[in-house]
Amino acid sequence: MSIHSSIPWFDDFMGVAYRYYDLRMNVVPLLTDRKQSASLWHDTIHWWVDPSIKIRFVEIGDKYWFILGSDSQKPDTNLSFFKVLHKSENYERFKKGHGGEAYLRLGVYAKKTLSDVKKSALCNCSHEARDHDEGDNDVCLYNSCDCKKFASFQVNLLKRKKTITDILYLEEKDVKDDPLAWNCLNKNKYSKSEQN
Ligand SMILES: [Zn+2]
Numbered sequence: 001m002s003i004h005s006s007i008p009w010f011d012d013f014m015g016v017a018y019r020y021y022d023l024r025m026n027v028v029p030l031l032t033d034r035k036q037s038a039s040l041w042h043d044t045i046h047w048w049v050d051p052s053i054k055i056r057f058v059e060i061g062d063k064y065w066f067i068l069g070s071d072s073q074k075p076d077t078n079l080s081f082f083k084v085l086h087k088s089e090n091y092e093r094f095k096k097g098h099g100g101e102a103y104l105r106l107g108v109y110a111k112k113t114l115s116d117v118k119k120s121a122l123c124n125c126s127h128e129a130r131d132h133d134e135g136d137n138d139v140c141l142y143n144s145c146d147c148k149k150f151a152s153f154q155v156n157l158l159k160r161k162k163t164i165t166d167i168l169y170l171e172e173k174d175v176k177d178d179p180l181a182w183n184c185l186n187k188n189k190y191s192k193s194e195q196n
């Protein structure tokens with residue numbers, strides 16, 4: 001039994017953003033609620049011991065497991081994070097560019113509508129807000145575009161940060177040699193599929 005095996009797993013977040021900020025790559029678990037993000041930081045991440053914070057990426061096909069955990073000065077409220085995500089451009093950029101170090105921050109994800117944004121804001125269709133017709137249900141005015149409604153999102157990074165220096169990419173066959181990744185997949189993948 002490793003020390004990680006008693007820590008509850010937390011996956012109630014939307015995903016992970018990878019951003020340059022403060023001259024370093026940031027790994028940003030995304031929440032939709034500001035209060036939830038504040039209490040998650042206050043109760044759990046604040047107590048993490050920086051040199052013991054670990055991120056493991058386990059790539060399986062076009063998806064990957066994001067696994068984040070740490071020793072804590074307050075073990076009673078400690079959590080480990082995981083999420084199964086699709087590989088993305090930003091994910092690949094982080095993989096190439098992190099150089100062994102990153103900042104961990106939480107982010108709050110906010111959906112934006114046409115009335116919330118500046119004219120130059122980009123829609124998910126890649127066209128600007130000014131190219132969407134406010135009089136016609138926000139439809140995109142580009143003939144070649146089938147976007148019917150302006151939609152965008154914004155990630156607000158919270159200021160507090162922790163430094164991560166233990167970042168590893170693993171293949172599934174190597175997971176058993178890594179206590180944190182092994183505990184995560186054992187609990188959240190293997191034992192679940194056996195039950196079915
Ligand atoms: Zn659009």
Ligand SMILES: [Zn+2]
Nearest residue numbers: 125127140145
């Ligand atoms: Zn468009």
